[in-house]
Amino acid sequence: MTLGHLAHPVLNRRELLAWSGALLGLPLLPDLATARDGGRAFNRAHGRVVFVYTPNGLIEETFRPASAGALPEDLPATLSPLHPFLNRLQVASGLTCDKARANGDGPGDHARASAAYLTGVQPLKSDGQISLGMSADQQLARSLLGRSRDASLALSMDRGRTTGQCDSGYSCAYQNHISWIDDTRPATLHEDPAQLFQRLFRIDPGRLEPEQRARRDARRERLLNRTQELARSLAREAPASDRSRLEQYREGLEELRQRFASGGAPQVDAEGLPPGSFERYSERADAMGSVLALALEQDCAPVATWMLGQEGSNRRFDELGLDEGHHGLSHHQGERSKVDSLCAIDLLHTERLARFTADLAERPCRDSDLLAHTLIVFGSGIRDGNRHDHHDLPVLLLGGEALQLPELLGRRGRHVVHPRETPFAGLLAMLLDSFGAGRRSAGFGDAHGPLDSAGVEGL
Amino acid sequence: MVLQRLRPDLILAHATLACLALGGSASSAEPGAPQESEASVHPTAAALDELAATEFEATLAPYLERHCALCHSGPEPRSDLDLTRFAQPSELAADEGLALRLLERVQRQEMPPIGPIPPTAAEDAEFIKALERLLEQSWSPKLPLLLPHATLRRLDRFELQRVLLDLLGVEVEESRLPTDGLARGWTHAGDGQWLTAVDVERWILLLEELALRAVPVLDGQSLTFAAGDLKGGDGRGDWRSLSSSGSVSANLADLRPGRYRVLVIVAADQAGPDLARFGLRWNERLLETLEVTGADRELVELEVELDLLDVTPESNLEIAFLNDYYEPDAEDRSERDRNLYVSALQLEGPLGTADPSLFLKRAGRLDLLGPALAEAPTEAVLRELLEPLSRSAWRGRPAEGAEFESVLTSVLVEPDLGAALRAGIVELLASPRFLFVGLESERSAAGRARDLATRMSLFLWGRLPDDDLLEAAASGRLDSSDGLIEQTVRMLRAPDSEALVQRLVDRWLGLAAFESVAVEAHLEPALALSMRRETELLVSAVLREDWPLKTLIDAEFTHVDERLSEHYGLPLIGASAGTASGGHRRVSLAGTERRGLLGHAAILSLTSEPNRTSAVRRGKWVLETLLNTPPPPPPPDVGSLDAVAAAHDATLAERLALHRAAPACAGCHTTMDAIGLDLESFGARGRRVPGSDAAPALRLAARLAGPAARPHEPGLRRSAVEHLAELALARPLELGDRPWLGSVFEQLERGPATLRTAVLGIVLSPAFRDPGPRQP
Numbered sequence A: 001m002t003l004g005h006l007a008h009p010v011l012n013r014r015e016l017l018a019w020s021g022a023l024l025g026l027p028l029l030p031d032l033a034t035a036r037d038g039g040r041a042f043n044r045a046h047g048r049v050v051f052v053y054t055p056n057g058l059i060e061e062t063f064r065p066a067s068a069g070a071l072p073e074d075l076p077a078t079l080s081p082l083h084p085f086l087n088r089l090q091v092a093s094g095l096t097c098d099k100a101r102a103n104g105d106g107p108g109d110h111a112r113a114s115a116a117y118l119t120g121v122q123p124l125k126s127d128g129q130i131s132l133g134m135s136a137d138q139q140l141a142r143s144l145l146g147r148s149r150d151a152s153l154a155l156s157m158d159r160g161r162t163t164g165q166c167d168s169g170y171s172c173a174y175q176n177h178i179s180w181i182d183d184t185r186p187a188t189l190h191e192d193p194a195q196l197f198q199r200l201f202r203i204d205p206g207r208l209e210p211e212q213r214a215r216r217d218a219r220r221e222r223l224l225n226r227t228q229e230l231a232r233s234l235a236r237e238a239p240a241s242d243r244s245r246l247e248q249y250r251e252g253l254e255e256l257r258q259r260f261a262s263g264g265a266p267q268v269d270a271e272g273l274p275p276g277s278f279e280r281y282s283e284r285a286d287a288m289g290s291v292l293a294l295a296l297e298q299d300c301a302p303v304a305t306w307m308l309g310q311e312g313s314n315r316r317f318d319e320l321g322l323d324e325g326h327h328g329l330s331h332h333q334g335e336r337s338k339v340d341s342l343c344a345i346d347l348l349h350t351e352r353l354a355r356f357t358a359d360l361a362e363r364p365c366r367d368s369d370l371l372a373h374t375l376i377v378f379g380s381g382i383r384d385g386n387r388h389d390h391h392d393l394p395v396l397l398l399g400g401e402a403l404q405l406p407e408l409l410g411r412r413g414r415h416v417v418h419p420r421e422t423p424f425a426g427l428l429a430m431l432l433d434s435f436g437a438g439r440r441s442a443g444f445g446d447a448h449g450p451l452d453s454a455g456v457e458g459l
Numbered sequence B: 001m002v003l004q005r006l007r008p009d010l011i012l013a014h015a016t017l018a019c020l021a022l023g024g025s026a027s028s029a030e031p032g033a034p035q036e037s038e039a040s041v042h043p044t045a046a047a048l049d050e051l052a053a054t055e056f057e058a059t060l061a062p063y064l065e066r067h068c069a070l071c072h073s074g075p076e077p078r079s080d081l082d083l084t085r086f087a088q089p090s091e092l093a094a095d096e097g098l099a100l101r102l103l104e105r106v107q108r109q110e111m112p113p114i115g116p117i118p119p120t121a122a123e124d125a126e127f128i129k130a131l132e133r134l135l136e137q138s139w140s141p142k143l144p145l146l147l148p149h150a151t152l153r154r155l156d157r158f159e160l161q162r163v164l165l166d167l168l169g170v171e172v173e174e175s176r177l178p179t180d181g182l183a184r185g186w187t188h189a190g191d192g193q194w195l196t197a198v199d200v201e202r203w204i205l206l207l208e209e210l211a212l213r214a215v216p217v218l219d220g221q222s223l224t225f226a227a228g229d230l231k232g233g234d235g236r237g238d239w240r241s242l243s244s245s246g247s248v249s250a251n252l253a254d255l256r257p258g259r260y261r262v263l264v265i266v267a268a269d270q271a272g273p274d275l276a277r278f279g280l281r282w283n284e285r286l287l288e289t290l291e292v293t294g295a296d297r298e299l300v301e302l303e304v305e306l307d308l309l310d311v312t313p314e315s316n317l318e319i320a321f322l323n324d325y326y327e328p329d330a331e332d333r334s335e336r337d338r339n340l341y342v343s344a345l346q347l348e349g350p351l352g353t354a355d356p357s358l359f360l361k362r363a364g365r366l367d368l369l370g371p372a373l374a375e376a377p378t379e380a381v382l383r384e385l386l387e388p389l390s391r392s393a394w395r396g397r398p399a400e401g402a403e404f405e406s407v408l409t410s411v412l413v414e415p416d417l418g419a420a421l422r423a424g425i426v427e428l429l430a431s432p433r434f435l436f437v438g439l440e441s442e443r444s445a446a447g448r449a450r451d452l453a454t455r456m457s458l459f460l461w462g463r464l465p466d467d468d469l470l471e472a473a474a475s476g477r478l479d480s481s482d483g484l485i486e487q488t489v490r491m492l493r494a495p496d497s498e499a500l501v502q503r504l505v506d507r508w509l510g511l512a513a514f515e516s517v518a519v520e521a522h523l524e525p526a527l528a529l530s531m532r533r534e535t536e537l538l539v540s541a542v543l544r545e546d547w548p549l550k551t552l553i554d555a556e557f558t559h560v561d562e563r564l565s566e567h568y569g570l571p572l573i574g575a576s577a578g579t580a581s582g583g584h585r586r587v588s589l590a591g592t593e594r595r596g597l598l599g600h601a602a603i604l605s606l607t608s609e610p611n612r613t614s615a616v617r618r619g620k621w622v623l624e625t626l627l628n629t630p631p632p633p634p635p636p637d638v639g640s641l642d643a644v645a646a647a648h649d650a651t652l653a654e655r656l657a658l659h660r661a662a663p664a665c666a667g668c669h670t671t672m673d674a675i676g677l678d679l680e681s682f683g684a685r686g687r688r689v690p691g692s693d694a695a696p697a698l699r700l701a702a703r704l705a706g707p708a709a710r711p712h713e714p715g716l717r718r719s720a721v722e723h724l725a726e727l728a729l730a731r732p733l734e735l736g737d738r739p740w741l742g743s744v745f746e747q748l749e750r751g752p753a754t755l756r757t758a759v760l761g762i763v764l765s766p767a768f769r770d771p772g773p774r775q776p
Helices: A003-007 A015-025 A032-036 A040-046 A077-088 A109-117 A138-143 A191-199 A208-239 A240-261 A283-295 A328-329 A336-362 A422-435 B002-004 B008-012 B043-067 B089-094 B095-107 B121-138 B155-166 B197-214 B357-363 B380-393 B402-411 B415-429 B445-461 B465-472 B481-493 B495-508 B509-520 B526-543 B564-569 B601-606 B613-624 B640-646 B652-661 B661-679 B695-705 B716-729 B735-750 B756-764
Strands: A046-051 A091-098 A152-156 A305-306 A372-381 A395-399 A414-423 B225-226 B234-236 B241-242 B247-252 B258-269 B277-282 B287-291 B300-306 B316-321 B337-348 B557-558 B578-583 B584-588
Touching: A046 A138, A077 A091, A077 A336, A077 A395, A109 B564, A138 A152, A138 A305, A138 A422, A152 A283, A191 A283, A191 B197, A191 B241, A191 B316, A208 B402, A208 B415, A240 B197, A283 A305, A283 A336, A328 A336, A336 A395, A372 A422, A372 B445, A395 B300, B002 B613, B008 B445, B043 B089, B043 B735, B089 B095, B089 B121, B089 B735, B095 B121, B095 B526, B095 B661, B155 B197, B155 B357, B155 B495, B197 B357, B197 B756, B241 B247, B258 B277, B258 B316, B287 B300, B287 B584, B380 B402, B380 B415, B402 B415, B445 B465, B445 B481, B445 B495, B445 B716, B465 B481, B481 B526, B481 B557, B481 B756, B495 B509, B495 B526, B495 B716, B509 B601, B509 B613, B526 B557, B526 B564, B526 B584, B526 B601, B526 B756, B557 B564, B564 B601, B584 B661, B613 B661, B613 B716, B661 B695, B716 B735, B716 B756, B735 B756
Parallel strands: A046 A305, A046 A372, A091 A414, A152 A305
Antiparallel strands: A091 A395, A372 A395, B225 B337, B234 B241, B241 B337, B247 B316, B258 B300, B258 B337, B277 B287, B277 B316, B557 B584, B578 B584
8 A cells, every 4th residue: 555545535444454553452543533634643743753773784684583474572682672562663674775875976885874864865975065965854853843842853872073084085974964954964963961951951040030031031032133133134245155154053043042932941850860971882872762762751852863873883882892893893704703793782782772662661651652652763774784785774663553654664563574675765755754744655865655565575 | 166167077076086176165056156257267277278288289188088088988987087078288287186196007007008009108208297297387376366265164163162261261061062064174164064053052052151150140149147147156145156166057058059258257265375276067077177366356357268069958067166275274364265256157159160250350350259240230341341352252343333332232231240241241252253254354454354363363373363463453464474474473482373283183194083093992091192192292393393394204203201102112211301291201213213203103003903003094194194195085896895805814915915906996005005014013003013124114204204306296295285274274275276385385395394384375375365355
């Protein structure tokens, strides 16, 4: 079935089944009126989407279930931390990110992998110039503007700053970001859980008296208006190339003004405040995960991206007793010890995912839990770090059962295998459409339309 | 950029291959960019075309057509390299990286390969000669200039950290500042920068916080406890008295944690050999011991600063009598009993940091810190404090301007002076006039002079102009070369030019990546720091002591501390203590195999894998950094992984040889690997490999430090000048820059060939002095 069916005014049994996906077992059966628009209104009001990215690919033998169909009780080792969510998990195989391939641009698979992952666009290869496209999370977030204080949160476990050229003549920004606001600007990363917490929940320092608050708000309003005015008049006089720089500043001031005007931050217990520093990567990642879970619960933002590592990351996992960095190991050339080390890293990453998933599952939301209202898309733009290939990507879908998702996105407890070369961007297109964030049956990036169930195995 | 619009074919390929990247900023691709009329001509390119036309048409173009086009032309040229796309000599000259590789490969007879009509030796020689001449002509100072527009830039994190410390006296963590973009490795170049809403939000909230640190809120600033408010001791009217060991205390459950100025008014009955002593205890911990210096029952005011942190509902500040004395039998009645009387306790604070407000202190108005900040703001005081700030932050923009006045009016509505000052600070620094660089020029000559001063100071100091420089700009002294030289020399001499050293080390030498490399390689952090310091000190010495540039490569001295000398196995004996800097001392390298940068552990580690050396990386670093001829990324048709995978049992040298065997790889790897292999006598962390032959490393250093055949020849000189110029101009260098760059190279040729000569050449260049009007 394709999303074209959604325009149909009457739902037949098949469609209802398809749309409700795996949630028949849960007491969440949507009313028919909601289902009739494909549940878009419901999703827009209550849905959350989180893209979790892992760099350098994953070792396939410990990740991918042997066959399509129901997920086995004994999950492959890398997936084993997700066993508690066996019935809330889909392994999606066969998806390809073609724009991460060279396509005549030569080396640079890491830069392209992260750049193309959520955009479906081939990045421009040039040192100093950036040209890409808006990423799916940003398109979704933009369509949900006004629902919450933030549209999308971009999280990363790495500091964005790196030096000079990164991967083979590409700008560094490609490797550090999967979330792109427009052709030239990646979304600013939050790298520190404590700072993110402060930003989301402590934008008002201390408890101000109403009178003080009013004065401060007036002061901010004055400042932002006046500064915008100046930026605008300077931009008018500036050459075109400079105008965009001043405009970006002015737009930022305006967005901040609206954010201030939208009222105070949600008040949450200071207990959620993570410490300022961590000994281990895993602790820091878990802290990041709990701040994100809290942010989703408070509906600070409906959409988030979370890079467990920047693409090509050479993080050294001391806590696993590993000497060599992640990227170095990923060129394993079949060497057993390196492959084993990589499996340990993959497992460390899926453990973080499982912790985050469990955190969402423990938080009540409406008449079920937060996980049921959150679709998690976990994956990498590289299949195998040793080969730098971009077909048959490792992709997991978790949660989101309360949302109104088409079967291909909503089916759980299955290993779903798409035909070879199915664009990953088709999954993004389908996701955007089920939130009413894209034109129906329109494509996204290099996908001409949403996923098609023809030829799919294991549903 | 004009070049780009005129000749789009030039930027299609190899932009990254060229040492001087052509094209450049993304801006020109934007709609609405001013369109040059079709008739307008790139003057540099046109003049060069005229100069070189005959030879191009007679020799260069026919050779390429006849001997290269078979493979390197058409829709899918070999190695993605189309050698028939040059319609004019200037197009070939502009892609200098490519031209140089053509020269090298023809000289080495690697190209063209045997074809249907192989070139004769004479043809090869003629081609080489013609191409060399073309390049030489393209660097001629006699050609007309075309200076491209630099995209509007903002202060980067490096600069903001320094500038905010200067302006407000507060330190800011780098990660809290707006994200740096990167263009050609630089964070300060406008074409690589962007701002998102999150960046702007962080920036404005950060400014609010910094303003609060600059002018702290002192609520509860004057907590006074009279005798009646204190607990403990015996109450006697205006006193609480302690006649034996014991204490009086003030409950401070609601105190804002921080540093406080604590005033105690006490008196004592003095008796015995010692003066009466008391302690100030906070949460039962003794923080300070004081002596009552007055005579019997004379009121004494004692003041100390205390950190009163960890406030709990039970928090008390106690005044504890520490040395009770009682000799009832003493002859002198007044010597029989020592008692302490407490009259009052006063707290002022919190004071913020140890130095409560550097901002007010520098303005000479620390006296305001206290009740005065809570009073209604007056225009006079605001003007006194905010005018100098606007002068620095807005780089000498006259304070009488309407913009400053409107800030002043706007903050005068605040209820108290503190709030008004803070609001003023935020307003002044949130202004685009602070964050962006170069907004003044189009207005007036005075504005252009201020922008020039700002460029100088950001270039040489990484901070905003000081009063001296602003004064020079205002008085027109920067219009003359003498004035520029005077200021540049002054600024290079000042310790602040360390910022220039830092940026050269980070970007030019590539040590910005060293920190993460050191972590990956398990380098002990202290050792990594002293390695980096060694390199900084060499660059600093070359800059400030006017050593010849080539000293960077052949210095027979270095700077080590104990840890690094131990690492090298280099005795510190004979080290001159006089040049000590952070524990580093200058030592002679005579009799060792280490010379210059290529003997520095930081460089040698930077260019190694975590566990082993990498000849390729070292070779690439030398080509890229010292010679300024970065090898291009591997061509698209290279099958590197499979070849290497097949040979993964081979040794490093064997694997490299295999790699070089492929013609697509050979072009670069022949040179790159040879250089790297010369340095194999140094291990992955810069230690000498025992028993290895160090002669190749010494020969390499000597060769790299040797004289250049022509002023513009790729090498250390050009690398230094071009990196300095990119730092100074915050934009890529283009063909239209070559005439003035050529004249800087000639100045260096005439000597002295020092970094200072290069810096002066750039500052005095038309590109730096007058980057041209910014057309709206």
